[in-house]
Amino acid sequence: MIVPAKLKDAVMAVPIVHHPSYTVPLPHRRGFPMGKYGRLIQLLRDQGLATAQTLHEPDLAPRWWLELAHDSDYVDAILSQTADEALMRRIGLPISSQLADRAQTSVGGTVLAARLALQRGIAANSAGGSHHAGIGHGAGYCVFNDVAVAARVLQAMGLAMNMLVVDLDVHQGDGTAEIFRGDGAVFTFSMHCQDNFPARKQPGDRDIGLPVDLGDDAYLEILAEQLTDLLPRLKPDLVFYNAGVDPHVDDRLGKLSLSDQGLARRDALVIGACAEKSIPIACVLGGGYDNDAMRLAGRHALLYGAADHCYRGLKGFGGEISHSAG
Numbered sequence: 001m002i003v004p005a006k007l008k009d010a011v012m013a014v015p016i017v018h019h020p021s022y023t024v025p026l027p028h029r030r031g032f033p034m035g036k037y038g039r040l041i042q043l044l045r046d047q048g049l050a051t052a053q054t055l056h057e058p059d060l061a062p063r064w065w066l067e068l069a070h071d072s073d074y075v076d077a078i079l080s081q082t083a084d085e086a087l088m089r090r091i092g093l094p095i096s097s098q099l100a101d102r103a104q105t106s107v108g109g110t111v112l113a114a115r116l117a118l119q120r121g122i123a124a125n126s127a128g129g130s131h132h133a134g135i136g137h138g139a140g141y142c143v144f145n146d147v148a149v150a151a152r153v154l155q156a157m158g159l160a161m162n163m164l165v166v167d168l169d170v171h172q173g174d175g176t177a178e179i180f181r182g183d184g185a186v187f188t189f190s191m192h193c194q195d196n197f198p199a200r201k202q203p204g205d206r207d208i209g210l211p212v213d214l215g216d217d218a219y220l221e222i223l224a225e226q227l228t229d230l231l232p233r234l235k236p237d238l239v240f241y242n243a244g245v246d247p248h249v250d251d252r253l254g255k256l257s258l259s260d261q262g263l264a265r266r267d268a269l270v271i272g273a274c275a276e277k278s279i280p281i282a283c284v285l286g287g288g289y290d291n292d293a294m295r296l297a298g299r300h301a302l303l304y305g306a307a308d309h310c311y312r313g314l315k316g317f318g319g320e321i322s323h324s325a326g
Contacts, residue, residue: 015123035293058108068152071136091138103143110146117282128284131173160237169244170254177204216262244286245299252289267306
């Protein structure tokens with residue numbers, strides 16, 4: 001692999017954005033895998049990937065950030081905890097102050113990860129990927145669309161204009177597609193299981209609906225073809241990568257039958273393709289559902305391992321940034 005000239009003076013560790021609110025227990029209905037967040041950050045600490053030097057703590061996203069992607073009435077309903085039962089039923093979680101704080105912090109985390117990626121070549125939030133949240137609603141455990149808000153914030157700050165969303169969660173990123181429909185500056189690419197939630201897909205810039213039980217090799221071949229086309233053609237200032245692990249063969253909500261090795265190869269493929277072209281990449285956690293929280297955390301940890309392996313070899317971008325998202 002040829003190392004781009006501007007990557008030679010590397011920062012040798014991948015920045016990881018994390019906030020204690022990610023792991024605070026929520027009043028939640030059965031099905032939401034709350035336990036995975038605490039298990040993941042502990043696993044990353046045990047693996048030496050999450051350290052005092054690599055961890056960065058975000059601030060809560062201010063209201064004006066949220067309103068760059070969401071209707072003000074919806075933002076107010078969540079922040080004031082006045083959202084009605086129908087709205088919260090669609091999200092799948094009961095309204096609470098903890099939920100509102102966590103949603104705001106998760107958005108702040110993805111904004112910080114994006115800013116760090118622009119400075120360092122790569123960064124990863126240990127939450128985020130809430131891609132079902134649309135302009136005026138949440139859905140599927142997603143309250144605010146952190147990637148959409150982050151893209152709008154970077155544009156507002158003049159830090160990046162043209163961006164690519166690579167969404168490899170098993171479910172289509174319908175909220176992201178809705179928010180950026182007709183927007184020539186942010187290109188949405190979702191590669192998902194066609195026979196899966198949501199039943200009604202939102203048309204994005206490029207949607208690849210895959211058949212059930214596709215498996216590793218066919219999946220990776222399709223993904224490689226897509227990246228080979230999109231990255232050199234779009235030349236984005238930044239890639240947002242939703243690295244959901246729900247395509248896994250043992251995931252409760254996934255149907256694509258990827259193995260642990262397939263997920264690791266997928267993450268290495270996306271990160272390596274961006275690194276080879278010196279395109280910064282901000283990674284978010286995405287979905288993953290298993291009754292065993294530690295097993296699920298291990299699948300999510302594959303992303304951070306792939307990022308660390310790739311960028312220790314390619315030696316990042318270098319540079320520093322404040323630990324505060326504001």
